[in-house]
Structures are given as C-alpha cells and as structure tokens.
Amino acid sequence: MKNFQHSITLFFLMFSLLGFSQERPATKKVKVTGRVIDKTTNQPLEYTTVTFQNPKNPSDITGGITDAKGEFEFNINAGVYDVKVEFISFKVIEMKGRNLQQDTNLGSFALVEDATMLNAVEVRQEVSTVSMKLDKKVYNVGQDMIVRGGTVSDVLDNVPSVSVDSDGTVSLRGNESVRILIDGRPSNAINMAEALRQIPADAIDKVEIITNPSARYDAEGGAGIINILLKKGKNQGINGVVTATVGDPETYGITGTVNFKNEKINLFTTQGYNYRTSPGNSMTDTEYLSPLAEYKFIDERRNNERVREGYNGSFGFDWFLDETTTWTHIFSYRNDNGDNPENTFFYNYDSNRNLISTRNRSNTQISKGENVEYSTNFIKKFKKDGHQLTFDGNVSLNKDDDKASILDNINTDERTFNNQKQTTTQLQADYVLPIKENSRFEAGYRGSFTENIVAFQSDSLNVNTNQYDTNFNLSNDFEYKENVNALYTQFGSKISKFSYLFGLRWEDSKINVNQLSTADYNAKKYNNFFPSAFLTYEISDETNISLSYSRRIQRPRGRFLNPFQNRSSDINIFQGNPDLDPAMTDAFDLGYLKKWKKITLSTSAYFNRTKDVFQFVRRENGEFSNGTPVVLSGPINLAEERRFGFEFTLNYNPFKWWRLNSNFNFFSNETIGQYNYVNSLGQDVSIDLDNSATGWFTRVNSKVTLPYKIEWQLNATYNAPQTNFQGKSLGVLSANMALSKDILKESATISLNVSDIFNSRKRINETNIANVLNSYSEMQWRERQINLSFTYRFNKKKNEKERQPRREGGDEGEFMGG
Incomplete structure (x- = not known):
C-alpha cells in the first residue's frame, strides 16, 4: 500500500x-x-x-x-x-x-x-435526465409521475444504478454499503430506511449518484454516495407548488413548497403532512435437521398493517450580504407516529408433515419519532471566478421511541421498550482557489460528532403474580459515540482534452461502543489516509472516457452493533454485533459516455476490493423454544470481498411523443472467510463462507404522450437470482404505472399512479444451513398502492427552470469539462 x-x-x-x-x-x-x-x-x-x-x-x-x-x-x-x-x-x-x-x-x-419555447422546454424537462460530471452523475427528478405522492424511497427505486429492496434497504450497483446524504450532509436518522419513507417525493429536486467519490467527500460508504437534494425555491417574487394526494390502501398527504425572493433575501419553506397505510406480509417454511428438534417442519405466516402519520417541515432564508457573500439558515422539524400490529401463526409438523399444533404470536408495535435540525451555510466569493470560501454547520436532535406488546398463546407474554436519542454536530470548511484558466486547488476540514443512546428493556409476564418482570438477559442500555475529524486537499487541471483530479483525505476516528448495563466498554481509535484519482479524456464533444480510483471506509452503526434482540419471532432472531470492525474498500471505475442525436449511452466497468467486509450469518444459538432450535442471525467481519461489475444507462428518444430510458447492471462478487460457533449439541461448527456469486438487475422506463396531451408512464424492474454462502435469493419482477393530465391552463396537473401493479415486489430467499435447517421465505414490505395526486402551481410555469446558483466548490468536473 x-x-x-x-x-x-x-x-x-x-x-x-x-x-x-x-x-x-x-x-x-x-x-x-x-x-x-x-x-x-x-x-x-x-x-x-x-x-x-x-x-x-x-x-x-x-x-x-x-x-x-x-x-x-x-x-x-x-x-x-x-x-x-x-x-x-x-x-x-x-x-x-x-x-x-x-x-x-x-x-x-x-x-x-415565449410560449412556443416553453412548450419545447416541457418536452426536454419532463423526464428525469442525467448530466455527467468528472466524479458523479446528477439525475433530475423532473416530472416523474411514477413517484408522485410517494416518498424518497420510491424516487431512489426509480433512479438508474440504485435499488431499494422490500424492507427499504438501499443499494448502489447491488452493494448495500452506500452512504446517503441529504443536501450534502449525512442524514442524522436513526432508522435510515424509515426516514426515507417519511420525506415526500414532491420535496425532492434532484439526486446525485457518486459511485467513486473524490477526496472532497466523506470517505464513508464502500459502494459510493447518494446525495438527495431537496427543493428550496430560488425564483424571483413569490411562487410555489402544492401537491395533495389520496390513495388506497388508505393514504392522505399534502406537500407545499413556497419561496419569495428579492435582491436582498430569499425566503423558502416546505411543509408536508402524510398519513400512510402500508399492509405487508411474510412467510417462512422451515425444515429442521437437528435430531433434538421437536418439530421437523414449521410454517410461519405473518401479516402486518403498518400505519404512519407524520409532519415534515422546513423554513430557511438566503441573506445576500453583498454581491459576493451569502449566508443561509435552514430550520427543519419532523415528527412521525406509527402503529404496526403484527400477527404471526406457527404451524408445527412432524417428520411426515402431519400437523401437531398451532401457535399464535401477536406483536403490537407503537412508535414515535421526532427530529429537530438547524443548518447554516456561509459563502464568500472572491474577485476571481470560482475563488471562494465556504463554512457549513449543522446541529440535530433525533428521538425514536418504540414499544411492543407480544402475546403468545403458548409461551410467556412479553413487552419491549426501545428508546433512542441521537445528537449530531457537523462542521465543515472548504476553500477553492482557481489557478490560471484550467486548474484548481482545494482544501478543507470536516468534523462529525455523534452520540446515540439506546435504552432497551424486555419484560416477561409472571403467571404467578400476573405482573411483568424485567428480563435482564435481554435488556440493555447501549451507547454509541463517534467522533471523526478529517482534512483533505486536491488539485485538478485540464490540458487540452485531458483532465485530471488528484486528492488525499485523512480521517481520524474515535469510536466508543458501550453496553452500560453489563459494564462492557469497547473503544476503537484509528486514522486512515484515503487517496483518490480521476482521469478524463474528451474524445469529442459527444464522447468522453474516464478512469478513477478512491479508497473508502464503512463503519458499522445502529442495528449492526446493538446486541439487543428483535423479538417479533422467538425462533428466528436478529442480533447486532458490538465487536464489528470497519470495512475498507479500494474502488476502481472505468467509464464511457457517448451522445448521438436521439441516444445517450453511459457505461462503466468497476472493481471493488473490501477487507473486513460485513456478512450476515445465520446459526443456532444453543437455545430451544418449544422444542425448536433458536436460529440467530447477525453481522460478522469476513476476511475479504471482491466485487466486479459493469453497467450501462441508455436514453433513447425515438419520437417527440415517446421517450425510453433503461439501466442494466451486472456484478459478480467473491467472499473469503469462515465462522466458528458451538451448536445445540455442544459441537464446534465451522461455517465455510467462501462463496462466488453473480447477479444482475435491469430497469426500463417508458413515457408516451397520448391524445389530448395525456401522459402515460410505465416502468419495470427485474432483480435476477443471486446465490450466497447459505442459500440464494430468487428473481423478482415488478412494475409501476402512471397517467397524468394538465388542467387549468397548465397551472395544475392531476396524476394517477399504481405502485407494484402485479403485487409481486417481494424479497424471496432460500436458506440452507448444513445439519441445521433448510428454509424458504417471502417478505413483502408493502402491498400494491394506488395514488391520485393533484398539483397546483402559482406564479410558476409547469417546467420553469429554478434559478439556482451552482455551488462552484462542489462540482469538480465543471471547470474541466468532465
């Protein structure tokens, strides 16, 4: 190295x-x-x-x-x-x-x-488009009807290279080790998947996909960075957009973005309320191979009806101190309340598949979340174009309280309390100095300081006293502290048609993972250098090729570390691992971009090598529940993972009334390692985790203008089967559809969209653990959704371009033509 x-x-x-x-x-x-x-x-x-x-x-x-x-x-x-x-x-x-x-x-x-020109603009702006930078792709969400009335998760699942699985986990190029930013800052959400479902899609301006970030960016995220940019409003005068949505299953929502701007100040606000019902279901059929298992087959059926009610609001202003100085302040507040009753039936069979008994376990979950955040940004531009100094600060408080009541007709009833509180402070300074015409030097500092405290308590009903007693073996007070200080510098230049950008980042990390109830303290300190290099050659105005390298880190957080057990099932339990080490990735990327009159092709080949990669392992924990071995799943560190893949994105406009875009991603990954544990028979077991697998997914999106100016949009996604060391995931095909029509002289739009037309979007797995079990499972986080939305624009045309300034220090590729 x-x-x-x-x-x-x-x-x-x-x-x-x-x-x-x-x-x-x-x-x-x-x-x-x-x-x-x-x-x-x-x-x-x-x-x-x-x-x-x-x-x-x-x-x-x-x-x-x-x-x-x-x-x-x-x-x-x-x-x-x-x-x-x-x-x-x-x-x-x-x-x-x-x-x-x-x-x-x-x-x-x-x-x-010019009304004629406006119509032409609408044709160009309605569909999500991509613009290429030296180190990122920017997707403009535009007039995407498919996600109207949806959430950030719906938007991300419609972006090329990005996938969102049935339980909300986001992956980039098939890799879940991805860093998600909101307006350039790491999200302070405790539960990222749930937080993305609380932000309405109508509040999003664009999404940046940074598959190989430069030294300027946080080194977190082995697969890269997804930066979600929210609408803030920059147009002159007072204007805005309001969208109201109703849906089935029962859904209501309203989101509005308004701004007022003059020469001295720009005021902007986004306010939203939503009520969403998301019924889901899962099934698991398991054959137990252990000779000690009382039941040889157990079929598990679970149904739930997840209800969320939330408010999401922000207010901010840009203060133009003079022509070269802008000071921005943004205040945001979010709260959401949830109710998720789960009902699980266990059907127990003998070795001949004769039904022996039935057990019911109901889990009523109630949650309450609250987030308060303040951020500020100060920009000073100097006389020379591109010469500037910026300061950013952010302070946030996030609370998430969950309680569950578990009733079991055979086992002891339980109740759990999970209260989390997270505080985050972030500071950043960036300096950009242009040198001559085509060169630029950058340097900066970033500090991120996070504290997360989780109080988890599990109580069991005492049948003698009819009172709940605390189970101290399952209860715990968990504390996570993370302090990361970083310095970076980079230099880039353009020589004729050749551009380069070299950078180096240094991060000093101090991590404390403390189990307060058991006085188990774990402190880790490490510092790392993260080099990056980007080379681009412009073959012509329509064609360029690029080669890049960066080093990345993935720090374990949240449920990966917390050792408390998920108790919705007492025979299939998830548990975090507080001893996890960070994973380090070397990422290489070779890209090619070609534009024709009606076609744009973007393709790349990539290779990632990750050490100490996280891997989920299922194994017996030595305990039994009603004669059934308890299977524990959780993350461990593997020795190494190698991932290779290629992808291409194709935009094709065969006619003025028809637009097509598609994305295809193929990848193969090889893992190396093994895991040792003691099974229920007291035997030492070694699991060979060496595995080679391939996978691919593709997405096709079509938009057609029908008679009477009715817009029809359809997209379909297929995730191919993929093997792992303990089984495989099966292929899943899903599709979405939307219709849209402008009314009231194009100042309003009415849209109808159907998410998951065939109700087929599921996570389907086969698991095989030698001498333990064979199982087949399906999980559907949300069933088919139908939404009807009404959007009204005042003092703002349908596709009027937001007059937003470009933050020059944030786009390394702009001055080099990347």
Whole structure:
C-alpha cells in the first residue's frame, strides 16, 4: 500500500508541474458588461446564460451567467463574436458579428416570454435526465409521475444504478454499503430506511449518484454516495407548488413548497403532512435437521398493517450580504407516529408433515419519532471566478421511541421498550482557489460528532403474580459515540482534452461502543489516509472516457452493533454485533459516455476490493423454544470481498411523443472467510463462507404522450437470482404505472399512479444451513398502492427552470469539462 501511495504522490506532482508549465501566447483581454431583465416585470433575471461564440470557430465559446441583479461581467479575448442571451421560457436575443476590441458595456437586454419555447422546454424537462460530471452523475427528478405522492424511497427505486429492496434497504450497483446524504450532509436518522419513507417525493429536486467519490467527500460508504437534494425555491417574487394526494390502501398527504425572493433575501419553506397505510406480509417454511428438534417442519405466516402519520417541515432564508457573500439558515422539524400490529401463526409438523399444533404470536408495535435540525451555510466569493470560501454547520436532535406488546398463546407474554436519542454536530470548511484558466486547488476540514443512546428493556409476564418482570438477559442500555475529524486537499487541471483530479483525505476516528448495563466498554481509535484519482479524456464533444480510483471506509452503526434482540419471532432472531470492525474498500471505475442525436449511452466497468467486509450469518444459538432450535442471525467481519461489475444507462428518444430510458447492471462478487460457533449439541461448527456469486438487475422506463396531451408512464424492474454462502435469493419482477393530465391552463396537473401493479415486489430467499435447517421465505414490505395526486402551481410555469446558483466548490468536473 505504501508503494501505491508513493506512486499516487509522484503522479500528482508530475501532473501538477505539467499543469503549471502550460504556457500560452499573450492575448489581449477585454471586459464585457451588461444587464438582463424581464421586459414585463422589469425584474432582473438572475442566472441568465450569456454566451460569446467565435463565428469563424464555432467550438470557441465563452461566457457565463448573470448575478442576483441580472448583471454580468466577463473577461474575454478581444475579437468578433456572436452574442446570445437566453433564459428558459423566454425568447432568445442574439447579436451577430459584434466587434469587441476594448472594454464594452452592452447595455440592458429585455427578454420576452415565449410560449412556443416553453412548450419545447416541457418536452426536454419532463423526464428525469442525467448530466455527467468528472466524479458523479446528477439525475433530475423532473416530472416523474411514477413517484408522485410517494416518498424518497420510491424516487431512489426509480433512479438508474440504485435499488431499494422490500424492507427499504438501499443499494448502489447491488452493494448495500452506500452512504446517503441529504443536501450534502449525512442524514442524522436513526432508522435510515424509515426516514426515507417519511420525506415526500414532491420535496425532492434532484439526486446525485457518486459511485467513486473524490477526496472532497466523506470517505464513508464502500459502494459510493447518494446525495438527495431537496427543493428550496430560488425564483424571483413569490411562487410555489402544492401537491395533495389520496390513495388506497388508505393514504392522505399534502406537500407545499413556497419561496419569495428579492435582491436582498430569499425566503423558502416546505411543509408536508402524510398519513400512510402500508399492509405487508411474510412467510417462512422451515425444515429442521437437528435430531433434538421437536418439530421437523414449521410454517410461519405473518401479516402486518403498518400505519404512519407524520409532519415534515422546513423554513430557511438566503441573506445576500453583498454581491459576493451569502449566508443561509435552514430550520427543519419532523415528527412521525406509527402503529404496526403484527400477527404471526406457527404451524408445527412432524417428520411426515402431519400437523401437531398451532401457535399464535401477536406483536403490537407503537412508535414515535421526532427530529429537530438547524443548518447554516456561509459563502464568500472572491474577485476571481470560482475563488471562494465556504463554512457549513449543522446541529440535530433525533428521538425514536418504540414499544411492543407480544402475546403468545403458548409461551410467556412479553413487552419491549426501545428508546433512542441521537445528537449530531457537523462542521465543515472548504476553500477553492482557481489557478490560471484550467486548474484548481482545494482544501478543507470536516468534523462529525455523534452520540446515540439506546435504552432497551424486555419484560416477561409472571403467571404467578400476573405482573411483568424485567428480563435482564435481554435488556440493555447501549451507547454509541463517534467522533471523526478529517482534512483533505486536491488539485485538478485540464490540458487540452485531458483532465485530471488528484486528492488525499485523512480521517481520524474515535469510536466508543458501550453496553452500560453489563459494564462492557469497547473503544476503537484509528486514522486512515484515503487517496483518490480521476482521469478524463474528451474524445469529442459527444464522447468522453474516464478512469478513477478512491479508497473508502464503512463503519458499522445502529442495528449492526446493538446486541439487543428483535423479538417479533422467538425462533428466528436478529442480533447486532458490538465487536464489528470497519470495512475498507479500494474502488476502481472505468467509464464511457457517448451522445448521438436521439441516444445517450453511459457505461462503466468497476472493481471493488473490501477487507473486513460485513456478512450476515445465520446459526443456532444453543437455545430451544418449544422444542425448536433458536436460529440467530447477525453481522460478522469476513476476511475479504471482491466485487466486479459493469453497467450501462441508455436514453433513447425515438419520437417527440415517446421517450425510453433503461439501466442494466451486472456484478459478480467473491467472499473469503469462515465462522466458528458451538451448536445445540455442544459441537464446534465451522461455517465455510467462501462463496462466488453473480447477479444482475435491469430497469426500463417508458413515457408516451397520448391524445389530448395525456401522459402515460410505465416502468419495470427485474432483480435476477443471486446465490450466497447459505442459500440464494430468487428473481423478482415488478412494475409501476402512471397517467397524468394538465388542467387549468397548465397551472395544475392531476396524476394517477399504481405502485407494484402485479403485487409481486417481494424479497424471496432460500436458506440452507448444513445439519441445521433448510428454509424458504417471502417478505413483502408493502402491498400494491394506488395514488391520485393533484398539483397546483402559482406564479410558476409547469417546467420553469429554478434559478439556482451552482455551488462552484462542489462540482469538480465543471471547470474541466468532465
């Protein structure tokens, strides 16, 4: 590894010197200024695009965007240019052959709205699109009807390369080791899967997929990063969007985003209420192989009706202190209450499949969650374009209280209490310094400080006193503390058609995993270097190829560490492992992008090597419940995992009224390791965890404009079978559909969508544990859902482009054409 780090450092220095050594002949520079306004309102048009094109060399283009006052100022080479001023939904203004040999003020440009252009824009903007950066892909959620009235989980499950399984677990390219950010910050949610179901889809602006993050980003997440950007509203004046939804099973919701902006301040808020019913079910058929098992076959059937009621609100403002300084404050609050009654039946058989007995176990779960968060962002831009300093701060408090009452017609009744409280503080500073025209240096600091306290109590009914007694063997007070301080630096440059970006990140981690009830304290301290390298070559304006490397870390958290047992079943139990070590990943990626007139192809091949990878193992814990061996599942560290794969995303527009996009991902992974334990017979058992497996999934999305301007959208996803060392998961096909129609002169839209048309979206597994059991299971987290949504826009056109500033320090690829 040292040799590799030395090679990266040498490579970095060579290209840095090469970037500084590029000399260009002296060219006269002139300053060009002007202003752009809306002719109807006389309001300045911020983020209007102004371009200067050399008519003799059309590929020679320069320019930029206007500021908050609608003004622009650019330094360009003296010469003759065609000047173009354009903003979406407005008529373009062009000036041909303007001779600019000295500093020139072009005056004011008054743009007029263009209904014809707006219609054309709608065709381009309605479907989720992808834009490529040097180190990420950005998916604009757009007018995606499939997710209307849904949640963040529904949105992610419609994004190429991303999958969300039946219980809400998110994976990227088939790998669950993914870091999820919201507005560039790690989510402070205790239960990530549940938190993603509480944020309405209508509050999302776009999703960034960063499969191989640079040193600028948090090193967490072996598979990469998913950054969810929420709508904040940036348009001039007062405007907004409100969406109301009703559905079956019983669902109600309303979400609104409103903003007001002038030259000094931008106020924005998002408010939402939702009530969702999500009935689910599961089944497990098990054959027990142990000679001590009283029942040789047990069929387990479970039904539940998950009900969630929640409020999600935020308020914020951008304060424009001057033309170069912006200070942003955002306050958010979320609460949700849940009720999840579960009813489980156990059908017990002898070796000849004769029914011996039936047992019923009902579990009534009640939960209450609350989240309070404040974040601030300070941006100072200096005179040179792209030269800036930013500060970010975030403080949050998250509470999650769950209680369950478990009634069993054979075993002792139980009740559990699980109260969690998590506090998080995050600080970050980033500095960006452009060097010459095509080079940039960056450096920064990030500190993240988290404390999570879990109080879990399990009580059993005493039949003699008819009172509940605490089971201290199952109860525990659990404390998790994580302090991570990080420093990073990176340098990038563009030399002709070749771009590079090299970086190095250092993270110092201090982790405490404490079981307070048993006085078992576990402290871990480690620091690591995380190098990254990105190389891109532009074959042409429509084609580029890229090669990247980064080192990543995956720290175990939450249910992975907490040793309390899930008691919804007393024979199939999940338990965390407080002794887990972090997993370290080396990630390599080779990408290719090609654009044609009607087709865009993005493809990549990737390889990840992970040490101390997490792996879930099922084994006997030596106990019996009604004569049945108790099977415990939980995570352990394996020696190593190697994952190789390739994917491609294809966008095809055969006709103006029909759009297709598809994503295909194939991967193979090889795990190496073994696990030793003692079974119910007192025998030492060694499980060979060496395994090689392949898997793939594909997604196809089609959108068609029908007569009377009715939009029809259909997508289908197939997850192929995949083997593991203790069995395999079976293939699952699912599909969603939506219809949409604009009304009220296109100021409103009514949509009908059906999620999981065939009610087939399940997690299906076969498990085989030598000398222990063979089982088949199906789990459906949510059954088919039908939603009807109504969206109303005021002072805002259907597809009007949000006039949002780009955070220049956050897109490494922009200045290098990546």
